[in-house]
Amino acid sequence: MAVDFGVSNTDIVWRAGAVTRHESIPSEGQPDETRVRRALAAVDLDPQYVAWIAVTGGNRALVPSIIDGCTLHRVEEVQGIGRGGLAMAQRDAAVVVSAGSGTAVIAATRDRARHVTGTGVGGGTLLGLSRLLIGTVDPTEIDALSRAGTDTTHNLMLHEVLGEAIGSLPVDTTAVNFGRVARHAVSASREDTAAALVNMVGQVIAVIAINATRAEQMTDAVIVGHLADMPSVRHVFELVAQFYGASLLMPEHGGAATALGALLVVQDRLA
Numbered sequence: 001m002a003v004d005f006g007v008s009n010t011d012i013v014w015r016a017g018a019v020t021r022h023e024s025i026p027s028e029g030q031p032d033e034t035r036v037r038r039a040l041a042a043v044d045l046d047p048q049y050v051a052w053i054a055v056t057g058g059n060r061a062l063v064p065s066i067i068d069g070c071t072l073h074r075v076e077e078v079q080g081i082g083r084g085g086l087a088m089a090q091r092d093a094a095v096v097v098s099a100g101s102g103t104a105v106i107a108a109t110r111d112r113a114r115h116v117t118g119t120g121v122g123g124g125t126l127l128g129l130s131r132l133l134i135g136t137v138d139p140t141e142i143d144a145l146s147r148a149g150t151d152t153t154h155n156l157m158l159h160e161v162l163g164e165a166i167g168s169l170p171v172d173t174t175a176v177n178f179g180r181v182a183r184h185a186v187s188a189s190r191e192d193t194a195a196a197l198v199n200m201v202g203q204v205i206a207v208i209a210i211n212a213t214r215a216e217q218m219t220d221a222v223i224v225g226h227l228a229d230m231p232s233v234r235h236v237f238e239l240v241a242q243f244y245g246a247s248l249l250m251p252e253h254g255g256a257a258t259a260l261g262a263l264l265v266v267q268d269r270l271a
Contacts, residue, residue, distance in 0.1 A: 001050050002263035003039045004080065004256075005031040005057030007101040007124065009226055012039050013259040014050075022256040024226070026148045031055070031062050037073070052270070054262040056080040075262040081224070082106045082113025083260025088251035089222040091097070095213040099123065099225035099233075103205050117212050121204045123227040129197050134190045139230055142194050146232040149191030151199040154178050157228065169243050174199060195232075202236025210246040220247045224257035 001014040005027065012023045025042045029035065035112070043240055047053070047070040055063050056075040070089055085096030088107050093109045095116070101124035105117045127137045136142060156179035158164070159171035177200040180186055188196075209221040227233055228250050241248040251257070 001045065001052070002041075002054035002056070002259040002266070003036060003076075004077075004259035004262060005035065005055070005060060006226075006258075007058065009100075009255065010035065010039055010057075012043055013256050013261040013263050014043060014045065014154075015263070019233045020137065020260070022253055022259070024255055026118050031057065031059050033064050033067060036063055036067055039113075052266065054080075054259075054266040056258055056262040067138075068259065073266045075265045077258060078104070078106055078115050079113050079265050080258040080261035082108030082261065084257035084259070085222040085224050085251075085254075086110065087260060087264060088254065088257050089249045090218065091220055091222065091249075093218060094220040094222045094249070095209065095216055095218050096257075097205065097209045097212075097221055097223045097225075098224055099205050099227040103208065103225075105208060105212045107212075107218070116216060117166065117208065119208055121201055123201075123225070124235075126197055126201045126227070130194065133193050133197065142198070143230040143232045145191045145194035146230075147195075148196035148197040149189060149193070151192070151196040152180075153186055153192035154181050154196035155253065156180050168245065169200070173204065173239075173243065178205070193237050198232045199236055201227075201255060202233045203240055206240035206248060207235045207244075209248060210240070210244050213246065220249055222249045224254035226255040228254050 004011040009024050010027045033239050047068040050070050053072045060074050081098045096106045096108050098104045102122040103119045107116045155174045156176040158175045161175040165171045178206050212219040
């Protein structure tokens, strides 16, 4: 079993025989014995009957080494992200981008993972700005609003700024996020504002992912983390990848990648 203590979500991956399962619950407080027990309870497992637990994520050092006779193995988050992303994408090497509350970018191979860059822009940014501008932090609502709106109410397009395309970017893509609002007041719906926010956050992460992949001389970027659960964000990722002729892979259930990676790391340690 493995538990990934994220800022917003706690992800749990466990194996029963040949079947691997995943559950996600909201994060509450610092990682400790209580949070480990809460994770166990969420998937109806008793620590006495669990062979071992891999723990990863922020402040994992705060959890005890043993709970009810069950040993807890700490795994560096970078290792969990790298191993889990590769496993989900079925790749031997890739840049793995963990798009959670913030964004971490990991260059990973089967035997090594290292942090190469990242950004504070992530799901937490999207939720925080959504609270300020459209009065909600519900990802499902933000996603629905975004897909019903248009970002051009807020954003300036290339054809407006340059009058032409540039490089591989078409004339109808973003030149300046929220640039129209900087020029003059706009009458924007909640849907339009949500679309502009999703567009901005998604573009920042996708461009960083693509640039890091090229800098590391790798072929694929794998985007994991719960931000990619939102169809509207995935669409932005796909558009940016298309514009730059890049490979951005988004495996299903990517929010479980770090927990899965931690499980695989400990499994190898004990083999």
